[in-house]
Amino acid sequence: MSRNQTIALDAMGGDFGPEVVVPAAHLALKELGQGSLHFIFYGDEHKINVHLKKNPELEAVSTVHHTDKVISSSEKPSVALRTGRDSSMRLAIEAVKNGEADGIVSAGNTGALMATAKMLLKCMPGIHRPAIASVFPTKQGKTIMLDLGANITCDSEILVQFAVLGAVYARAVGGTPNPSVGLLNVGSENMKGHDQVRAAAAVLSSVDFPGKFYGFVEGNDIPMGTVDVVVTDGFTGNIALKVAEGVGGLMGGYLKEALHSSPLAKLGGLLAFRALKQVKERMDARFYNGGMFLGLNGICVKSHGGMDAFGFSRAILVAANLVDNGYNERVAHEIEQLMSQESFFSGLDSRSSEDS
Amino acid sequence: MSRNQTIALDAMGGDFGPEVVVPAAHLALKELGQGSLHFIFYGDEHKINVHLKKNPELEAVSTVHHTDKVISSSEKPSVALRTGRDSSMRLAIEAVKNGEADGIVSAGNTGALMATAKMLLKCMPGIHRPAIASVFPTKQGKTIMLDLGANITCDSEILVQFAVLGAVYARAVGGTPNPSVGLLNVGSENMKGHDQVRAAAAVLSSVDFPGKFYGFVEGNDIPMGTVDVVVTDGFTGNIALKVAEGVGGLMGGYLKEALHSSPLAKLGGLLAFRALKQVKERMDARFYNGGMFLGLNGICVKSHGGMDAFGFSRAILVAANLVDNGYNERVAHEIEQLMSQESFFSGLDSRSSEDS
Numbered sequence: 001m002s003r004n005q006t007i008a009l010d011a012m013g014g015d016f017g018p019e020v021v022v023p024a025a026h027l028a029l030k031e032l033g034q035g036s037l038h039f040i041f042y043g044d045e046h047k048i049n050v051h052l053k054k055n056p057e058l059e060a061v062s063t064v065h066h067t068d069k070v071i072s073s074s075e076k077p078s079v080a081l082r083t084g085r086d087s088s089m090r091l092a093i094e095a096v097k098n099g100e101a102d103g104i105v106s107a108g109n110t111g112a113l114m115a116t117a118k119m120l121l122k123c124m125p126g127i128h129r130p131a132i133a134s135v136f137p138t139k140q141g142k143t144i145m146l147d148l149g150a151n152i153t154c155d156s157e158i159l160v161q162f163a164v165l166g167a168v169y170a171r172a173v174g175g176t177p178n179p180s181v182g183l184l185n186v187g188s189e190n191m192k193g194h195d196q197v198r199a200a201a202a203v204l205s206s207v208d209f210p211g212k213f214y215g216f217v218e219g220n221d222i223p224m225g226t227v228d229v230v231v232t233d234g235f236t237g238n239i240a241l242k243v244a245e246g247v248g249g250l251m252g253g254y255l256k257e258a259l260h261s262s263p264l265a266k267l268g269g270l271l272a273f274r275a276l277k278q279v280k281e282r283m284d285a286r287f288y289n290g291g292m293f294l295g296l297n298g299i300c301v302k303s304h305g306g307m308d309a310f311g312f313s314r315a316i317l318v319a320a321n322l323v324d325n326g327y328n329e330r331v332a333h334e335i336e337q338l339m340s341q342e343s344f345f346s347g348l349d350s351r352s353s354e355d356s
Numbered sequence: 357m358s359r360n361q362t363i364a365l366d367a368m369g370g371d372f373g374p375e376v377v378v379p380a381a382h383l384a385l386k387e388l389g390q391g392s393l394h395f396i397f398y399g400d401e402h403k404i405n406v407h408l409k410k411n412p413e414l415e416a417v418s419t420v421h422h423t424d425k426v427i428s429s430s431e432k433p434s435v436a437l438r439t440g441r442d443s444s445m446r447l448a449i450e451a452v453k454n455g456e457a458d459g460i461v462s463a464g465n466t467g468a469l470m471a472t473a474k475m476l477l478k479c480m481p482g483i484h485r486p487a488i489a490s491v492f493p494t495k496q497g498k499t500i501m502l503d504l505g506a507n508i509t510c511d512s513e514i515l516v517q518f519a520v521l522g523a524v525y526a527r528a529v530g531g532t533p534n535p536s537v538g539l540l541n542v543g544s545e546n547m548k549g550h551d552q553v554r555a556a557a558a559v560l561s562s563v564d565f566p567g568k569f570y571g572f573v574e575g576n577d578i579p580m581g582t583v584d585v586v587v588t589d590g591f592t593g594n595i596a597l598k599v600a601e602g603v604g605g606l607m608g609g610y611l612k613e614a615l616h617s618s619p620l621a622k623l624g625g626l627l628a629f630r631a632l633k634q635v636k637e638r639m640d641a642r643f644y645n646g647g648m649f650l651g652l653n654g655i656c657v658k659s660h661g662g663m664d665a666f667g668f669s670r671a672i673l674v675a676a677n678l679v680d681n682g683y684n685e686r687v688a689h690e691i692e693q694l695m696s697q698e699s700f701f702s703g704l705d706s707r708s709s710e711d712s
Contacts, residue, residue, distance in 0.1 A: 194509055194591065222599055222602060224606070232595075236595055243575035243579070243603075247603040250493075251604060251608075268631070272614070275615055
């Protein structure tokens with residue numbers, strides 16, 4: 001891949017700011033090779049430069065845009081919109097809007113990032129709402145799930161659009177030529193669930209879109225990797241994501257405790273150390289870091305606020321991959337294709353009457 | 357505790373029928389002691405007696421009610437209601453309705469069991485809808501969560517009733533004098549979530565009920581055990597439950613695979629065998645088997661269809677504990693108390709206008 005991209009980085013976001021964001025950019029650059037990436041850092045010039053000076057190769061491909069203003073992690077999105085002018089986050093997003101950067105990555109306040117990105121970048125033509133999407137480890141490999149929290153309620157049309165956003169990702173970036181798409185529900189039968197998922201299923205069964213519709217999937221199908229793309233509303237998706245993280249943490253804690261419970265268990269844990277480390281790595285959230293804001297006129301990726309440099313570097317790579325594979329151009333094409341189909345609109349018509 | 361209860365058992369439900377249900381009753385009897393429990397088995401007399409003959413102490417406290425009819429696991433609830441007369445499941449529920457039994461346990465078709473139990477037993481006065489509730493292992497101990505799938509959508513009044521159903525369980529059966537109750541949401545701030553959870557939170561903040569309202573909890577709070585009672589709608593609860601089961605299975609699989617990946621890992625796993633077994637037991641679904649149908653005029657518990665005798669015996673114990681602790685009597689009292697409070701109705705009034 002011949003990249004020559006510019007990534008805008010909100011250097012002040014997350015729990016650690018430039019201390020993590022600058023070394024993360026260096027790791028991403030090492031991963032893709034010199035000349036692949038350029039960076040514009042937004043934030044406290046002095047703090048950024050302290051870390052930039054340590055990496056001459058990075059410094060050579062970086063620009064620093066100074067600002068004192070930072071949106072705090074506790075700021076309400078509405079307040080961030082009103083008062084966030086000149087903040088590191090807003091300036092970084094503006095760089096994408098103005099064409100100075102190809103994508104933006106921030107570990108800042110999720111609500112503020114989404115609100116600002118929506119306001120500045122706006123939804124792509126034909127897309128009603130952006131979704132937050134992320135990739136998860138499964139028994140089969142990887143699955144992309146969306147929405148993870150941007151939209152508390154979603155009508156069937158929005159769910160269908162999310163299916164397209166997810167399928168295009170799986171095909172263009174995930175390398176799955178004909179991705180399977182499942183709608184998250186409480187059972188696999190047609191009659192299950194609320195009106196919105198049933199109407200979305202009816203539409204997805206009848207339209208051509210860049211994947212194949214599998215039908216309904218249940219909560220356990222996410223970790224099993226039954227489908228390549230799991231589509232759900234942001235309320236359910238956010239809770240599913242956090243339950244998965246929580247159960248992973250609980251089991252990890254149980255295991256650690258057990259392997260310290262006796263000298264024999266300790267010895268066993270020591271002998272199996274490498275194997276256990278592999279398990280830990282397979283579940284390591286850092287490898288899957290990078291919540292993609294899909295459906296906007298611009299690539300925007302959210303890093304988890306508590307990530308270290310390695311974790312943040314993965315979010316940068318997620319953004320770089322979306323840019324490099326022309327994700328947004330492909331979505332534009334597929335949404336146009338979708339909207340040219342009569343079965344899309346007739347399906348939605350029947351949905352409207354069911355929903356009301 | 358001085359028990360002298362009769363439990364009606366749908367002997368034909370689940371993947372194994374009497375082969376599991378009869379030995380399960382024996383295990384429950386051994387657990388609580390001779391004289392504590394009586395059983396009425398509903399189903400194929402011949403198949404039941406084959407297993408009953410092997411356990412004279414059990415046979416001495418058991419009655420068999422023969423029927424040929426069985427509701428299959430794939431039957432739609434509506435069909436089960438129409439054609440299920442004289443089925444083992446329906447007869448067992450009727451025993452509770454007629455006062456012949458104190459509770460009923462079935463491993464059969466969940467939808468049919470709920471529909472039949474609702475039709476025959478009906479909701480308790482003041483309760484609009486029954487909920488499915490279950491107890492889960494957490495970092496802190498145990499948490500009860502409801503609804504796990506009986507109600508796809510729930511308005512705020514129903515969520516408040518579920519809070520009472522859960523809190524009474526935690527107090528009466530779980531032994532927590534002042535249980536904390538959380539509403540599952542996508543964030544802890546007041547403004548988060550949809551109208552229903554926000555209105556339910558407003559009511560729970562203002563009324564007296566048999567617990568203390570913690571506020572909103574997120575998906576990871578379930579395994580962390582942040583609260584004693586987690587309240588949610590059946591769509592979200594069902595998906596959260598299945599995600600948790602799925603992630604547990606995925607991690608268990610990863611671990612098993614890793615401990616077979618090299619001779620050294622195998623040896624380590626062998627040495628740590630007892631410790632690892634402990635972890636497995638802590639996550640063992642059999643210990644937590646027993647989905648309680650709460651809010652009905654009668655105790656009804658659903659066992660997982662694939663459970664072995666030990667697992668099914670836990671579901672019997674769940675039913676016996678509900679009966680023994682006078683769960684339904686306490687709920688009746690608390691719902692009456694709730695409905696006597698002006699702040700309950702004024703809260704719901706404000707909810708109605710918000711919801712519309």
